[in-house]
Amino acid sequence: MTSIDDVARRAGVSTATVSRTLSGGAAVSPATRARVIEAADALGYVVSSRASSLASGRTRTVGVIVPYLDRWFFSTVLSGVSTALMRAGYDISLYNITPDREVRRHVFDTFLRRQGVDAVIAVSIELDDDETRRLLDLGLPVIAIGGPHPGLDTLTVDEIGIARLATEHLVARGHRDIAYIGAGAEFDTDFHVPTNRRRGFEQVLAAAGIPLDPARVLVADFTIQGGHRAATALLSAEGPRPTAIFAASDEMAIGAILAARELGIRVPEDLAVIGIDGHELGAIFDLTTVDQFPLQQGERAAAAVLARLGEAEPPAAASPFVLTERGSTAAAERPSA
Amino acid sequence: MTSIDDVARRAGVSTATVSRTLSGGAAVSPATRARVIEAADALGYVVSSRASSLASGRTRTVGVIVPYLDRWFFSTVLSGVSTALMRAGYDISLYNITPDREVRRHVFDTFLRRQGVDAVIAVSIELDDDETRRLLDLGLPVIAIGGPHPGLDTLTVDEIGIARLATEHLVARGHRDIAYIGAGAEFDTDFHVPTNRRRGFEQVLAAAGIPLDPARVLVADFTIQGGHRAATALLSAEGPRPTAIFAASDEMAIGAILAARELGIRVPEDLAVIGIDGHELGAIFDLTTVDQFPLQQGERAAAAVLARLGEAEPPAAASPFVLTERGSTAAAERPSA
DNA sequence: CTGAAAGCGCTAACAT
C-alpha cells in the first residue's frame, strides 16, 4: 500500500503539500501541484479514507437504511441514491433493517455510530420516537424519504395529492363504486405505510358525495401477491362488484389486474384499475398510474444530503408526480349507479 | 463522542485493557473485564471503526459490487449477503457498477482501495482480465457469485445442470419443439449471462435426438418485459408454434406467459413454459421453475467471505437447485410431432 | 494480567 509519504518523497515535498494538492482546497503552486499529481499517479496512490477521516472528521460515506432490498420501490430508490452519491464521490454503507427491534437498535446504536458516516438517509422507514432520537443523537444530517418524521429532515411526496389525483381520475370517468387496496387503518411499524393515500382517496369521494363502504377498503402489503390476494377476495365476493379499484401501489394494482383476468373480469371494460408508483411493469399491464419517480426520489435524497454537507445545492422542495394514463382506466362500459 | 479514554478513566484501567476487553481476544481478569464493560455501557461507548481499523488493519467491512440494484435476482442475492454479513457484525460498502468503463474503473481503483474493505463480493459481474487483476491487486479475499471467473474464488451453481434439469422436464413430457429464451451467442459484458444454460439446453436436445432450430433460440435481457417481447415475436410468427418455452430466467418465463395469454394461447395446454430462478412471483403465475435459491446464494457468499477472514466455517461447495413443478408445464394436450 | 508507548496514514493549525 503506497502511502502519502511515498508520494511526498517522490514529489520532493511535505506530506502536507500532498494532502493539500489532492484534497483540492488549499492553494498550491501550479508547479508543485503538477509534481505531486505526477507522483501520485505514478505510484497509483489513493488516500486511505479511514486515516483521512480520522484526521479530518469527514468520511465521505453516508449510511443508507432501507427496510427491504428486494422490493421494487425500495431498490429503485436505493439505485437513485447510489448513483447520485457515487457521482459525488461518496461511499455508501448499506443497512437493511428488519422489523426485529434488536436488529434495528443494533443498527442505530452500533453500526451507524462505529462506522462514522457523514450523514444518513432513511428510506421509507417507520421510526418510533426512540429511534428518531437515536438517529438525531448521532449529530449528523439525517434525511428521511417518505414521512412524516417529526424532527427529521424529510423528503415527502404529496401523498394526499397523489391519491386525490388518482381518485379524481376514476371519479371523473363516472366511477362511484370504487374499492381501495392499501394500508389499513392500523399501522405497520416495519415500513412507512402512507395512510395519507387512503385519506386522499376518502377526501375525493366525500367531495363527490360518494359514501365510502368500509367493505371496499382492503388491506394488503403493497406486493403483487398481496394485491392479487386482496383483489381475488374482493372480486369473487357475493353482491355487486366495484367498477374500479384504486391500489396504493402499482404492484398491488398489477396483482388486481391478474386477479381480474383469472376471474374473467375484463379490464377496463368491467373494472378500471389505477395504481401509484410508476412501476416499470406498468406498461406491460397497460396500467394507469400516478408516477412518483422513485429513482429521482433517491437522487433527490442524495442531493439533499450533499447539500447539508455543503457539497451541492439543495434540491427543489417538492417531489413531482404525474398521472400516466394507460388502458386500465379507459372509459368504463358499465358505469355504476 | 465518548472515546476509549473516557471508558479507561471511568474503569480505572488503561486504554489497552479496555481495548483488550472489548475486542474479546486477549486475557483480562474477570473483575477488570466487568468494570470495563460496566463503564462502556454506562457511557454508551462504541468503538470508532476507522480508528480501530487504522490501528489494526481490519475494517470489518466488505465491499459488495452489484450490476443492478433494481432487478429481482440481484437484489435478492444482495439481501442474503446483507443479512449474513450483518449478523456477523460486518458492515457493507455498496457499489452499484454500471456498464460504463469509467465508473467501473473508478470503483476498482479508487472507491474500493480508499475505503479499506476486508474483502469483496462481486455479484454476477462479468469482469475482464484487467478488472480481475485490479481486484486481485487489492490483496484481499474476493468472492464472486456466478462465474466462471478465472483467478477468483467463485461460487457457482451448476448452470448446465440446472438447464439440463429444466429441459429434461420438458422433453420427458413429450415436447420436441422447444424454444429457448435467454442469452444469445454473443456476450454481454455488463453482467454475467449464463451461456451455460443454453449449453445445457442444447445438450439435452442433442441427447434426445432433437434437432435445434436456430430460429427457436431467442435473445432477451432476463426481464419480464424482455421475455414478453421475445415470446410475443415467437408466438405470433408464421409457421408452427413451439409446444414449449424454456426461459433462462423466471422473469422472462413470466413475460412469456403474459404474452401467451394475450395471444389467446393457453398455458400449459397449448404451450408449456418453464423458467429458472425461483422467483417469488412464480407461484402467482403457476410457473414451473428450477429454483436456484438466490437468497441463499447471497448468504453463502457472505459465509465464504467470513471463512476467508477466519470468522466462520466455509459453506458447502455446491449451490443447490431443485425443480419446483407447477401448472405451467402440466401435461401438454398437443404433443408435437 | 495490565500499563506505557509507539505508531496506523492522514489533516489542520501554526509557522515561516
Place this chain on the structure above:
DNA sequence: ATGTTAGCGCTTTCAG
C-alpha cells in the same frame, strides 16, 4: 506557498 508538528482514537508490541 510550503514545511513542521500535533494529534484523530484505537491496537499492539514490549515490559513488568
